[in-house]
Structures are given as C-alpha cells and as structure tokens.
Amino acid sequence: MLAQRITQHSARRLLAQQPTLTRFTPPAAIAASRLRPQTRHVAFQPSATEPAAQTQPAKPSDAYAILAAQRLNRPVSPHLSIYQPQMTWYASITNRITGCALSGGLYLFGAAYLVSPLLGWHLESAAMAEWFGGFGAVTKGVVKFAVSWPFTFHSWNGIRHLVWDTGREFGNRQVQVTGWIVVALSVVSSAVLAFVGMGDGKSKGKGVDEESWKGEFKSWKG
Numbered sequence: 001m002l003a004q005r006i007t008q009h010s011a012r013r014l015l016a017q018q019p020t021l022t023r024f025t026p027p028a029a030i031a032a033s034r035l036r037p038q039t040r041h042v043a044f045q046p047s048a049t050e051p052a053a054q055t056q057p058a059k060p061s062d063a064y065a066i067l068a069a070q071r072l073n074r075p076v077s078p079h080l081s082i083y084q085p086q087m088t089w090y091a092s093i094t095n096r097i098t099g100c101a102l103s104g105g106l107y108l109f110g111a112a113y114l115v116s117p118l119l120g121w122h123l124e125s126a127a128m129a130e131w132f133g134g135f136g137a138v139t140k141g142v143v144k145f146a147v148s149w150p151f152t153f154h155s156w157n158g159i160r161h162l163v164w165d166t167g168r169e170f171g172n173r174q175v176q177v178t179g180w181i182v183v184a185l186s187v188v189s190s191a192v193l194a195f196v197g198m199g200d201g202k203s204k205g206k207g208v209d210e211e212s213w214k215g216e217f218k219s220w221k222g
Helices: 002-017 019-023 027-033 060-072 087-119 125-133 137-165 172-195 210-221
Strands: none
Touching: 087 137, 087 172, 137 172
C-alpha cells in the first residue's frame, strides 16, 4: 500500500515538471495519476462600438406571415402543358365527367319531378313524349345521341375498369388500345340508340321521309 502511494506521488511530480510526457504516457498511467483536464472560464464583454442586440416580442400572426413567405420560395411542380396528352388522360377525365353528368342529371330531374305539381310544370311521361315528338328528325337524333353517349361511354369504360380489377390489360399498349375501343363502342352504340326506330313509324303515317330530312337540314343551316 505504501509502495503504491509513493509511486503515484512520484508520477504526479514528474508529470507536473514535464507535461510533454503525457503524450507518451499509457492510458493506464494517466488513469492512475488521476489527472483532470483544466477548465478555463472566459467572460464575453460586448464591444463599445457594436450596438447591443435588440429583441422584439413576436406575435402569433408573425408565424403565419413567415410561413406564407416560405411558401413563396418552395419549388413548384411543372405545368401540365409540358406533358404530352395521352389517351389515359381523356378516358379518365371523361369517365368522371360522364359519371357526374348522369348522376347530377338524375338528381336534378328527380327533384324537378317532385316539385313540378307545386310549380305547375308538366314533367309526366306523356307530356315529355309529346313535347319531344314535336322536334324534327335531325334534332331528335342529335338530342338522343347527346343524352345516350354519356351513358354508353360510362358503361363501356366501367366494363374496362372491371377487367382491370382482375389484374389484366395493365400494359401501356393495352391501356391505349382498350381506351380507343371504349370510344369506338360508345360512339357506335350511341348512334344506334339515337337513330334506331326512326323509320318504324313510316308505315303508320308518322315516319320520317326524305323530304322531312332535307327540310330539317335546311332549317339547321339557315
């Protein structure tokens, strides 16, 4: 015990006289000597020429102002005009537009049909058929096509989505081809629904002959 104390005391005196020896002293010897690093406290005094920092109380609205200023400097995504239009764009947006048109038209007509007795409107089936029957052949065809096309497009495109739900036809080319197929089928089926049955009433004296078609076209041009 006495020998250990003499060794520690001698090591402390040697290190105090020659500090450079600590560079080559093993960690065990440094731990045994119980050396501690020195701490120096430096007081900072502001210069007389520099103005003292001034603080200003922040308001809750300042945080929103800073956030709004930062949003002006954030990166903006490219405009849609730099992208090349594709079939998937038109099919997607048309599917949404036709869905809104069909559902919105149904709700509007249903609401109008409910309040029609109060407002004196005649929206019965017989009154609507008589009113529509007064149109010319071309007008009837155009109106029927405009009404039927959203329904046919949404129906065919809905079948396309059901095929996608099975995990098929997801390729780039397949999506393009099926989109054009939906457009073609919707146009053809709407044309069939619009102009089918127009010549059925000819034998009954209510059909559309060639002269009526010509007169209707002239009225549209004039």
